[in-house]
Amino acid sequence: MIHLAPFYDQLEAVQLGDAHFDAQGRVVLGGDIDRKTICLRPMRKGLPEISAERIGEQIRVHLYGHGGSGWTLLWGSVNKAMALFEERARAHKLNDQVSVTVIGAGCMGKAVALSLYQAGYRNLRVVAEKDDGIASLNSTGYLAMVSMATENKSEKKEAEQLAIETLKGYQKVDKGTHSIINEGVHLIDVYSGLGKEGEEGPLETYTGIEPFAEAGLLPKPEQGVVKFSTGVNYPMQKFRTYFMDTAVIMAAFDRELRTRNIPVVRGTIGSLDDIKTDVVFNCSGLGAAKLNHDDRVYPNMGLLLELAHQPLNKLDYIIYTRYQPPGAPKRASPVDKADIYFMPRRGGLLGATFIDHNDGSDNALNEALFTRILRENKQFFGYSL
Ligand SMILES: Cc1cc2nc3c(=O)[nH]c(=O)nc-3n(C[C@H](O)[C@H](O)[C@H](O)COP(=O)(O)OP(=O)(O)OC[C@H]3O[C@@H](n4cnc5c(N)ncnc54)[C@H](O)[C@@H]3O)c2cc1C
Known part of the structure; x- marks a missing residue:
């Protein structure tokens, strides 16, 4: 299914040089980090x-x-x-x-x-x-x-x-x-990894764009190389989809x-x-x-680190990929859940967790997950920890 038209894309890295952890390892607000947001998907x-x-x-x-x-x-x-x-x-x-x-x-x-x-x-x-x-x-x-x-x-x-x-x-x-609204939507490049299970770096990921590409409604993915302004580069797969603001x-x-x-x-x-x-x-x-007595409905928690001071005009791309940090213990993430998830929404954001049956009330878990999000994104984008 992969269309072999290699690309070599030079991208501005998300700015995380001024993002810090406190003595307990928690993400500190200020600098590049504007807000920690906890939200629930209606599964x-x-x-x-x-x-x-x-x-x-x-x-x-x-x-x-x-x-x-x-x-x-x-x-x-x-x-x-x-x-x-x-x-x-x-x-x-x-x-x-x-x-x-x-x-x-x-x-x-x-x-x-x-x-x-x-x-x-x-x-x-x-x-x-x-x-x-x-x-x-x-x-x-x-x-x-x-x-x-x-x-x-x-x-x-x-x-x-x-x-x-x-x-x-x-x-x-x-x-x-469109008969109802006509703003807030544009096409955007989406990058995900190509690494195989057990390797380090960005790994192959189900991005959720595949059904549209297979139906011929969005372009087929291409394989190439992404080089970030921080100097790190990865072989990656590039998709294109709509981004809704x-x-x-x-x-x-x-x-x-x-x-x-x-x-x-x-x-x-x-x-x-x-x-x-x-x-x-x-x-x-x-x-x-509660309203429809539907016991099939449950929350899935998504955490977002909202960013500040980002050069958003140069960050018009999405990263949606599983990621095995170098030197970290090997872990198995589901094929369709991204570890590195950058979206240029508002001031830019990093996320997101996909935790089923979680209502967001476990603060210790939330802090641990925010720490993981920032740590792994710093590694991915080429910043020292
Ligand atoms: C972190 C995160 C990232 C996401 N990313 C994406 C994405 O990239 N792409 C995508 O397609 N989707 C994404 N989603 C999912 C998407 O946001 C939701 O599926 C969608 O917003 C659901 O819309 P809704 O109108 O059904 O529910 P909601 O937006 O939850 O609205 C429900 C409304 O019902 C009201 N309500 C509930 N109970 C009552 C009551 N008893 N009386 C009166 N009012 C009530 C609430 O107050 C609210 O106004 C994401 C969600 C999260 C949390």
């Missing part, structure tokens, strides 16, 4: 839940559980939820005067609210416990099928279909022809919601039965574990 065993049901006179549409690929599955998932809703609405002869509550102000909830408006529904409101510090805003916005919990080939295939439809949506955003897109959603007078109300829904509108869209992410 769901199997596929995300996208379904519609009728409870009494009410139609409920569920749209949650997208794990680490919610932005990658966004448009495909929203379109599917809308199609299920329209089918029910036709069957029950609903008109566009019906009242609709959308629970959740993440990318799913906001995109659904705007899609409903576009379909003619005007009696809409979004209710959310939080619209800051949520997965959709912390997400790094890399278009790739990673960190999902599909359990068999047919589920994987179904998820890929949603992702491919979503990619087509972002292509429209990029061209300025999630903060910019969420701000665009907010602006479009305001322009259309769709209220976003702060509130916590205790039970779906408490909502009296004709229609409910349940886009509550992890909240669905």
Whole structure:
């Protein structure tokens, strides 16, 4: 599957010369490190839940559980939820005067609210416990099928279909022809390793871009050499995918919601039965574990070190690779989980862990993982420890 067009890319290294550890080995804030962020991916065993049901006179549409690929599955998932809703609405002869509550102000909830408006529904409101510090805003916005919990080939295939439809949506955003938003998306190079198991340095990694490249929707990967400005160089594989600036897109959603007078109300829904509108869209992410009594939903923790003072105009690339640090005890990381994960989001960030069934409350573990992230990134980018 590898297209043999060698490249030799000279890249600016992420600046980590002014990033330090304290006497206990913890990452110190200041210098190149701006913030330590702990966030949770709304995982769901199997596929995300996208379904519609009728409870009494009410139609409920569920749209949650997208794990680490919610932005990658966004448009495909929203379109599917809308199609299920329209089918029910036709069957029950609903008109566009019906009242609709959308629970959740993440990318799913906001995109659904705007899609409903576009379909003619005007009696809409979004209710959310939080619209800051949520997965959709912390997400790094890399278009790739990673960190999902599909359990068999047919589920994987179904998820890929949603992702491919979503990619087509972002292509429209990029061209300025999308019907909802037209900003915050661009193509970007993604580098991952070529090393074999047991070797040192960047190792072969499933980047999650492969399904798009195989479908001919994104370029096939190339093998070549990356040389960083610090002098280190590695044989690497280069992919190309879309990078979604999630903060910019969420701000665009907010602006479009305001322009259309769709209220976003702060509130916590205790039970779906408490909502009296004709229609409910349940886009509550992890909240669905309780709201829809869904025991397949669980958190997966992602830690991010947000950076400061980076020459971001020269850092327009992604590193997504497993990594065996030189001289370190050999360890087995899953093929599809990156150890070195640099994304040029906001001021630039390093991450990310993928820890299942972890709600982020174990501070000692978090600190140990932040230390590992910084230590390994310093080694990878060619800084002394
Ligand atoms: C560190 C990290 C990196 C990621 N990187 C990527 C990436 O590169 N690419 C990618 O595609 N995806 C990525 N993701 C995944 C992506 O961010 C999520 O899948 C996506 O944001 C989920 O969106 P959502 O709208 O379903 O949920 P959320 O953004 O979690 O929103 C849920 C909303 O529901 C509300 N809510 C919950 N319960 C209730 C209740 N009872 N009452 C009222 N409101 C409620 C919440 O307050 C919130 O507003 C990443 C996630 C993390 C954490």
